[in-house]
Amino acid sequence: MTLNPNKVGITIYCASCGRPKVPIGRSVSIYMSNSICARDSCYGYSEEPYAGSLWPGESEADFGYPVSDHGTAIVQAAKEETTT
Numbered sequence: 001m002t003l004n005p006n007k008v009g010i011t012i013y014c015a016s017c018g019r020p021k022v023p024i025g026r027s028v029s030i031y032m033s034n035s036i037c038a039r040d041s042c043y044g045y046s047e048e049p050y051a052g053s054l055w056p057g058e059s060e061a062d063f064g065y066p067v068s069d070h071g072t073a074i075v076q077a078a079k080e081e082t083t084t
């Protein structure tokens with residue numbers, strides 16, 4: 001099992017309500033629940049663009065499990081340049 005530290009979550013905005021979608025299966029504090037789109041509060045949640053499993057900025061390696069490509073982007077690790 002290879003977890004990609006460069007595969008990170010991005011914010012997915014709901015096409016229906018315009019709010020950012022909570023990642024699938026992740027819990028949200030009650031204080032956030034009015035400002036995010038969730039499955040039980042918006043019918044647009046389960047439609048395109050699909051939410052992923054990662055919070056924005058969280059990597060697959062941080063999460064600890066392989067995730068689908070929905071709601072993710074591949075970022076390039078900073079190049080370690082050797083100046084000699």
Ligand SMILES: [Zn+2]
Pocket residue numbers: 014015016017018019037038042043044045
């Ligand atoms: Zn929504």
